Amino acid sequence: MATESQMKNPLLVGKAIRAQLGHExxxxxxxxxxxxxxxxxxxxxxxxxxxxxxxxxxxxxxxxTSLVNHLxxxxxxxxxxHSEWRTTVEFLTRAGKESTDFKNEFVLLSDxxxxxxxxxxxxxxxPEGCTDSCEEGPFYTTDAPEKPSGSSVAGPNTVGEPLFxxxxxxxxxxxxxxxxxAEIWQADGDGIYxxxxxxxxxxxxxxxxxxxxxxxxxxxxxxxxxxGIPDDGPIGDMLRALGRHPHRSxxxxxxxxxxxxxxxxxxxxxSHSPFLGTDPVFATKKSLVCQLREETxxxxxxxxxxxxxxxxxxxxxxxxxxxxxxxxxxxxxxxxRL
Amino acid sequence: MATESQMKNPLLVGKAIRAQLGHExxxxxxxxxxxxxxxxxxxxxxxxxxxxxxxxxxxxxxxxTSLVNHLxxxxxxxxxxHSEWRTTVEFLTRAGKESTDFKNEFVLLSDxxxxxxxxxxxxxxxPEGCTDSCEEGPFYTTDAPEKPSGSSVAGPNTVGEPLFxxxxxxxxxxxxxxxxxAEIWQADGDGIYxxxxxxxxxxxxxxxxxxxxxxxxxxxxxxxxxxGIPDDGPIGDMLRALGRHPHRSxxxxxxxxxxxxxxxxxxxxxSHSPFLGTDPVFATKKSLVCQLREETxxxxxxxxxxxxxxxxxxxxxxxxxxxxxxxxxxxxxxxxRL
Numbered sequence: 208m209a210t211e212s213q214m215k216n217p218l219l220v221g222k223a224i225r226a227q228l229g230h231e232x233x234x235x236x237x238x239x240x241x242x243x244x245x246x247x248x249x250x251x252x253x254x255x256x257x258x259x260x261x262x263x264x265x266x267x268x269x270x271x272t273s274l275v276n277h278l279x280x281x282x283x284x285x286x287x288x289h290s291e292w293r294t295t296v297e298f299l300t301r302a303g304k305e306s307t308d309f310k311n312e313f314v315l316l317s318d319x320x321x322x323x324x325x326x327x328x329x330x331x332x333x334p335e336g337c338t339d340s341c342e343e344g345p346f347y348t349t350d351a352p353e354k355p356s357g358s359s360v361a362g363p364n365t366v367g368e369p370l371f372x373x374x375x376x377x378x379x380x381x382x383x384x385x386x387x388x389a390e391i392w393q394a395d396g397d398g399i400y401x402x403x404x405x406x407x408x409x410x411x412x413x414x415x416x417x418x419x420x421x422x423x424x425x426x427x428x429x430x431x432x433x434x435g436i437p438d439d440g441p442i443g444d445m446l447r448a449l450g451r452h453p454h455r456s457x458x459x460x461x462x463x464x465x466x467x468x469x470x471x472x473x474x475x476x477x478s479h480s481p482f483l484g485t486d487p488v489f490a491t492k493k494s495l496v497c498q499l500r501e502e503t504x505x506x507x508x509x510x511x512x513x514x515x516x517x518x519x520x521x522x523x524x525x526x527x528x529x530x531x532x533x534x535x536x537x538x539x540x541x542x543x544r545l
Numbered sequence: 546m547a548t549e550s551q552m553k554n555p556l557l558v559g560k561a562i563r564a565q566l567g568h569e570x571x572x573x574x575x576x577x578x579x580x581x582x583x584x585x586x587x588x589x590x591x592x593x594x595x596x597x598x599x600x601x602x603x604x605x606x607x608x609x610t611s612l613v614n615h616l617x618x619x620x621x622x623x624x625x626x627h628s629e630w631r632t633t634v635e636f637l638t639r640a641g642k643e644s645t646d647f648k649n650e651f652v653l654l655s656d657x658x659x660x661x662x663x664x665x666x667x668x669x670x671x672p673e674g675c676t677d678s679c680e681e682g683p684f685y686t687t688d689a690p691e692k693p694s695g696s697s698v699a700g701p702n703t704v705g706e707p708l709f710x711x712x713x714x715x716x717x718x719x720x721x722x723x724x725x726x727a728e729i730w731q732a733d734g735d736g737i738y739x740x741x742x743x744x745x746x747x748x749x750x751x752x753x754x755x756x757x758x759x760x761x762x763x764x765x766x767x768x769x770x771x772x773g774i775p776d777d778g779p780i781g782d783m784l785r786a787l788g789r790h791p792h793r794s795x796x797x798x799x800x801x802x803x804x805x806x807x808x809x810x811x812x813x814x815x816s817h818s819p820f821l822g823t824d825p826v827f828a829t830k831k832s833l834v835c836q837l838r839e840e841t842x843x844x845x846x847x848x849x850x851x852x853x854x855x856x857x858x859x860x861x862x863x864x865x866x867x868x869x870x871x872x873x874x875x876x877x878x879x880x881x882r883l
Binding site: 237262280287398432 | 557559574611612616626627633638639640641659664736789792795817819822829831
């Protein structure tokens with residue numbers, strides 16, 4: 208133990224600490240039991256005890272205790288080597304350095320390890336029978352124009368095969384919901400979003416559709432095709448090291464809202480699209496996969512709102528879905544039970 | 546299920562994927578059971594099953610399975626919110642961006658959560674009675690000069706109070722070890738390493754001491770004082786959020802080697818130094834803490850090798866330690882048992 212005079216000796220701490228603390232060296236916590244006595248006191252206990260004594264609020268303590276427990280358990284389980292640790296440090300450093308405002312590698316990491324999908328599930332639980340949610344993804348914008356049901360959302364130059372999308376929006380009792388707005392955003396027939404084209408001047412392939420009072424809505428557009436998540440950074444390397452690909456199934460994003468109902472952010476996938484079982488971001492839930500139909504009768508195209516000669520591929524892809532939204536109250540009740 | 550013609554339709558995938566895969570869309574894995582059926586199939590199972598089917602080697606699979614299990618368990622345990630997730634993404638991105646060749650924030654993160662100390666313990670287990678190891682730290686250099694036992698390691702301008710360090714190096718049978726070299730590196734009396742001074746032209750306060758054939762060695766230098774780890778980045782913010790400080794106890798680093806014996810990388814701490822119980826990097830193991838003695842007799846200073854008038858503080862700090870090294874064979878045997 209230090210004597211009083213030793214404890215007061217400013218030479219015990221360096222210049223920088225002296226400048227910061229002056230001569231008042233704070234009383235230290237007593238040295239813990241040696242955490243090398245493996246049988247009853249580990250370094251994990253040591254770290255957690257320190258946080259327990261010092262952390263200023265219970266949530267910080269809870270988060271770091273759980274983090275330390277799992278990080279340490281991971282190291283113990285895998286007997287992580289020094290060279291693997293070094294590779295991890297380099298990987299994470301690169302992920303930070305290569306992130307931009309338009310592509311964050313840590314968001315991709317979270318997505319590709321199923322963390323984003325899990326958090327969506329934990330934070331947006333859905334009562335039985337309601338449409339599942341999935342991640343918003345990086346292509347949402349706030350400038351989608353509001354349009355009535357029955358509109359076309361394709362831009363004048365949007366490439367792709369004609370699509371007719373038709374939905375109902377009901378509550379858990381099977382009743383149509385009034386006041387529904389369905390914001391949709393999707394890639395075009397080349398698997399490219401409007402924001403990915405240089406010189407974008409207005410929103411295309413996205414709209415805030417105002418549904419009928421019955422909750423039904425439909426729109427015309429182009430069938431989206433599959434595209435990949437960015438794989439030119441460390442997360443792309445990680446996917447390759449795992450034998451995985453970066454390709455997502457084609458899909459349409461939806462944000463469906465109605466007064467008194469829980470907002471739904473989700474996406475729908477055509478059953479004919481490849482990569483459904485190997486989605487890099489784990490968002491292709493079975494309940495969101497839809498069987499599409501090819502309509503080849505021009506009389507039907509006309510009823511859908513297509514103009515004479517507009518369909519030049521001999522078919523319109525018909526995509527239907529029945530959304531079921533829980534009330535805000537139903538979700539609150541569910542969260543309380545979970 | 547997709548029809549043959551649908552699967553062959555290149556319009557199902559976007560331009561970028563078509564360019565990459567041509568018309569050969571690979572067969573996808575069958576869609577897993579819906580992982581929303583919480584009771585028996587979770588997203589964690591889903592991610593792990595995918596890796597099990599695709600990962601090219603068993604070690605990659607083992608690392609990612611353990612990682613996914615622990616990451617997901619952390620999210621479930623803490624019910625991590627979207628805003629906490631966003632804070633984490635921003636924290637990690639900043640850690641990457643603010644890392645330099647001289648200060649890696651992810652190394653600091655690993656150190657400050659006890660991960661580095663744990664990995665040192667897992668990768669360098671020590672048989673009973675042997676000197677504990679601890680992390681090398683960021684201040685090791687390869688240009689320390691070789692000097693015989695009894696040398697001074699302080700530079701001509703090194704600040705600090707006089708120090709006399711004296712050690713024995715023995716094996717587990719209590720026998721002195723021949724052929725010992727003890728590389729030491731330490732901060733000066735201001736808590737600053739030679740490499741931290743601008744315009745460093747040669748190594749100071751570091752040397753590769755060649756021990757006596759008995760394994761004993763000693764050197765003269767200056768008493769190191771406490772200094773802080775870098776806390777100007779996100780890891781500093783993390784420490785503050787946890788109520789922790791960045792100050793390390795003063796210490797001397799050692800790398801002790803001898804033919805046939807397991808290399809020891811460690812550090813020793815004076816018991817009078819503050820911050821022993823709250824070390825930010827969890828390296829102050831009880832077995833490495835030493836009781837120092839103040840020698841005030843000038844006749845003793847002379848025996849230690851100090852020149853007339855060199856000690857102008859009225860005291861020499863005397864620091865002794867008995868190192869115990871295991872043989873390479875003893876460590877191999879231990880690793881096999883762990």
